[in-house]
Amino acid sequence: MEVKENVPNGELSTRVHVLDGPTNPMVTPLLTDLYQFTMAYAYWKAGKHHERAVFDLYFRKNPFGGEYTIFAGLEECIRFIANFKLTAEEISFIRESLPSSCEDGFYDYLRGIDCSDVEVYSVSEGSVVFPKVPLLRIEGPIAVVQLLETPFVNLVNYPSLVATNAARHRFVAGKSKMLLEFGLRRAQGPDGGIGASKYCYIGGFDATSNVAAGRLFGIPLRGTHSHAFVSSFMSPDEIIDKSLHSRDGSSICEDFVSLVQTWLSKIQWSNSLRGVFGETNQSELAAFMSYALAFPNTFLALVDTYDVIRSGIPNFCAVALALSDLGYKAVGIRLDSGDLAYLSCEARKFFLTIEKEFGMSGFGKMSITASNDLNEETLDALNKQGHEVDAFGIGTNLVTCYAQAALGCVFKLVEINNQPRIKLSEDVSKVSIPCKKRCYRLHGKEGYPLVDIITGEKEPSPKVGERILCRHPFNESKRAYVVPQRVEELLKCYWPGNSGKPREDLPPLKEIRERCIKQLEQMRPDHMRRLNPTPYKVSVSGKLYDFIHFLWLNEAPVGELQ
Amino acid sequence: MEVKENVPNGELSTRVHVLDGPTNPMVTPLLTDLYQFTMAYAYWKAGKHHERAVFDLYFRKNPFGGEYTIFAGLEECIRFIANFKLTAEEISFIRESLPSSCEDGFYDYLRGIDCSDVEVYSVSEGSVVFPKVPLLRIEGPIAVVQLLETPFVNLVNYPSLVATNAARHRFVAGKSKMLLEFGLRRAQGPDGGIGASKYCYIGGFDATSNVAAGRLFGIPLRGTHSHAFVSSFMSPDEIIDKSLHSRDGSSICEDFVSLVQTWLSKIQWSNSLRGVFGETNQSELAAFMSYALAFPNTFLALVDTYDVIRSGIPNFCAVALALSDLGYKAVGIRLDSGDLAYLSCEARKFFLTIEKEFGMSGFGKMSITASNDLNEETLDALNKQGHEVDAFGIGTNLVTCYAQAALGCVFKLVEINNQPRIKLSEDVSKVSIPCKKRCYRLHGKEGYPLVDIITGEKEPSPKVGERILCRHPFNESKRAYVVPQRVEELLKCYWPGNSGKPREDLPPLKEIRERCIKQLEQMRPDHMRRLNPTPYKVSVSGKLYDFIHFLWLNEAPVGELQ
Secondary structure (H helix, E strand, O other): OOOOOOOOOOOHHHOOOOOOOOOOOOOOOOOOEHHHHHHHHHHHHOOOOOOEEEEEEEOOOOOOOOOOEEOOOHHHHHHHHHOOOOOHHHHHHHHHHOOOOOOHHHHHHHHHOOOOOOEEEEOOOOOEEOOOOOOEEEEEEHHHHHHHHHHHHHHHHHHHHHHHHHHHHHHHHOOOOEEEEOOHHHOOOHHHHHHHHHHHHHOOOOEEOEHHHHHHHOOOEOOOOOHHHHHOOOOHHHOOOOOEEOOOOOOEEOOHHHHHHHHHHHHHOOOOOOOOOOOOOHHHHHHHHHHHHHOOOOOEEEOOOOOHHHHHHHHHHHHHHHHHHOOOOOOEEEEOOOOHHHHHHHHHHHHHHHHHHHOOOOHHHOEEEEOOOOOHHHHHHHHHHOOOOOEEEEOHHHHOOOOOOOOOOEEEEEEEOOEEOOOOOOOHHHOOOOOOEEEEEEEOOOOOEEEEEEEEOOOOOOOOOOOEEEEOOOOOOOEEEEOOOEEEEOOEEEEOOOOOOOOOOOOOHHHHHHHHHHHHHHOOHHHHOOOOOOOOEEEEOHHHHHHHHHHHHHHOOOOOOO | OOOOOOOOOOOHHHOOOOOOOOOOOOOOOOOOEHHHHHHHHHHHHOOOOOOEEEEEEEOOOOOOOOOOEEOOOHHHHHHHHHOOOOOHHHHHHHHHHOOOOOOHHHHHHHHHOOOOOOEEEEOOOOOEEOOOOOOEEEEEEHHHHHHHHHHHHHHHHHHHHHHHHHHHHHHHHOOOOEEEEOOHHHOOOHHHHHHHHHHHHHOOOOEEOEHHHHHHHOOOEOOOOOHHHHHOOOOHHHOOOOOEEOOOOOOEEOOHHHHHHHHHHHHHOOOOOOOOOOOOOHHHHHHHHHHHHHOOOOOEEEOOOOOHHHHHHHHHHHHHHHHHHOOOOOOEEEEOOOOHHHHHHHHHHHHHHHHHHOOOOOHHHOEEEEOOOOOHHHHHHHHHHOOOOOEEEEOHHHHOOOOOOOOOOEEEEEEEOOEEOOOOOOOHHHOOOOOOEEEEEEEOOOOOEEEEEEEEOOOOOOOOOOOEEEEOOOOOOOEEEEOOOEEEEOOEEEEOOOOOOOOOOOOOHHHHHHHHHHHHHHOOHHHHOOOOOOOOEEEEOHHHHHHHHHHHHHHOOOOOOO
16 A cells, blocks of 8 residues: 555665555546536647646635644545546547537547646645645646546545544644544545545544554554444343453463452442442443453443443443453443543542552553544533543544535646636635745744745745745735745645656655644644634735736726726 | 346346445445454354344434435445455454454354345335434344444445435425536545435436546536636637537538627627627637537536626627527526626526527527535525526535534444344433334325334234324324325335345436435425424334333333432
């Protein structure tokens, strides 16, 4: 899977440059809108298909009411174009789908196209990004680049959205908590699930329940058992093989069931816990014992099938204590319903009581996982209430991006045949920034990024220590001088086409994840806070500003008040 | 693709019974949560893996604030289990993912499993369905059925959600409008897009822009051109080949560009339109002419790149009139921004004026497509304002189910070894209905469905003309006698396993779509309205009611007030 070979540090040149196709084999050149093919035909018919066009892919507004976005999906875009080629069968389907009047020469043309003369410049995957700044700049023959629009936007939109969502969940949960992505069953389709697992990992999650994603991407996997497992048992009498070797193999416990029952009774009648619970649920107890016999080293129990305090936790503790007798250390519990703040605190108290009562050092630190319909708001509320949860399993709200289910990435023509193009709109936020451009992030003294600036492609780049004017692209009164302490060029060449430029390597997933986490840490805190975050500034150079407004006036019709 | 052969009516027995795998090749037995494998191991270790379990797949609440849901995703579930088999490579990945203490025998067991002894009973795909009634009942060895949980829920959740969303959009738009699904670029991943196209078609959409979906499922395709196409042109001078044959091939127009320009000038200075517009945008005019030269039979122009009224529509009309001179009939326009109600009415007026002024019969009926961020609410608002739109292109809000991005399907154990199981919860709406069950829809005199009733599997089925008591499953005071005029059994055998029962055929997509449209039409209107719809009643038999509550009391711990 990995695009990069494991090579000694620095020896970039020896890396493998053959790219696999997209993760999902359904990502083919037909995964596009029909109008890309009708336009390609019209370009071809007009003899315009070879004209060199530049398109920017960007979004206009950060999602989830925040002021930042994580860029993701680049590797899949590059794999897609690296393998872009229409098969004979695909071409004959296109022929069926277009009017019969379309000329044969077009299909010969389609047979020949690939992305060898397309260039793709992109922000690095896992970067923190902002509205209006191109995430990708795609240059090439207009008919070919047009065909890439839909798949590129599709391959960037959801990955960036869900990675951002994951980053926001991480922000609220805090660094010390374990975050588990549990969303596969509620995701929007099978690769909605697989994509969610991959891009939530980039955004700062620690593991997933999704086995396919674990296999495809090497993401750590987590999972224990469900309510069905618990209710599939009737009573401890069902357990036939009751024996369990001690952890070091030195002894064998012939009747683990009795050992657990002895512990349960000890807990029940202990000084500190007497009266806390009566008879616990026996099907639950049987399930826990069975699970422990299967996984004595990694015993983690879902304790809310019947009653957390009066059944689940005592049953869990009895099994954990029996395991402890044999040298095993139980992992902890999962809560999947009810008042998670309250229940986690009660569970912690129970564990601490056991630690004290039975001198079980460390028992109080038993891990508590919570997992019921969690989202940013509920995590925030839990923090405010106070809780004892160590790990959060988050599904539906995370993977479907329930709070905002789409990111509005667009793909706009900004230049053709070296002529700049602008897309006007009555809504200023929808006016595109014309020209082939370069983008920089300017960092200040404290190391924070200060502002992103977009310039014309041929303008000199901003220099460290030199004052530069940064202008709001559409508001003439908003401008500021900046003296950058570090200048970072954002768009790098990930697909050089025929330009002869070196190609940036696609880093492995872990590196992307590390970049994301690091960049998030470097942001000024007021951009990151959940309530009323400060917008990060995106600007254009003075020269580009003037040019945008010259074009705008040129293109816009003069109205007539009536 | 189609599972069914084209065979003469009634000859069911000759139909092909070999099923292809899932549409997305990423849907493999590993597309599941890790805990399904850890549970499978624990069942195996306890010798319980062969125990016969019955699970119900259902949802608890209709989406989008409505009172109905469309069931979709069945075909993919059946294709999945028809091909369910773990490969050696998959098994070795599972081995790596589980603790090393897991015994080898388990992997031998995994090597042998398939779904030949699983039975699946299901509501027909495309049916109107309601909360609590099982959509699927899955029976089989508990370890195997457990592995199916995650993929089944994934394969049903989003398809049912998006089909419902499509049906709701159709309901607001009305039967006479053309509905086009344009969501691929904003969908949650590549097969979020492909799934959206398929399931929106089931829910009543007419066509998609998604070429891959058109090819996979035979869904009609639509698409013309984008703003980029318009702004890629500079002026009519660019057009080199200006000739166009007349439609019947009898003559050739050597300079279509001049013909259009002549028409533009005629419109501009006509009695009725003088002063409405001045100079139109020339790059737009060039784009329209080029598009018409490429597609003279299917000319449809996006008219809002510069100014709809003062440029787009006059330019379109000039090209349409020139085409008309050559015997071609233009299709119409698309509006993608601004006040769609107002602009569509203005466009209609313009077309009618052209019809009258130039005696162009039918020109006033030119098709108007609208496509800017539409959803149920905006369609409703357009209806209230009055509009002249003939076709709606709907993307983001439709395919991402922006208004509610997930359906909460669950998969609950209801019986094991012929013993009923109930999942309790402090939230009554989350208590599961135990036992292997049958489900019926009872229709009344007017043909409307009256109520769904769930009974124990061995209870006699409701009979036409015979009074039956229908009880709310959890509210003892809610009950009603019903005398059904038609009794429809909802769960049919789509995968017989070893039961020897005949297998229901998987119908082609068009039949599923027709069932959906027909069932929606048969519903009582008050269940369907957008504002405060009446809930459709879902009930249980008296016998099942008593049994649920007997189990409930048995399982629930008695509380102690302190």
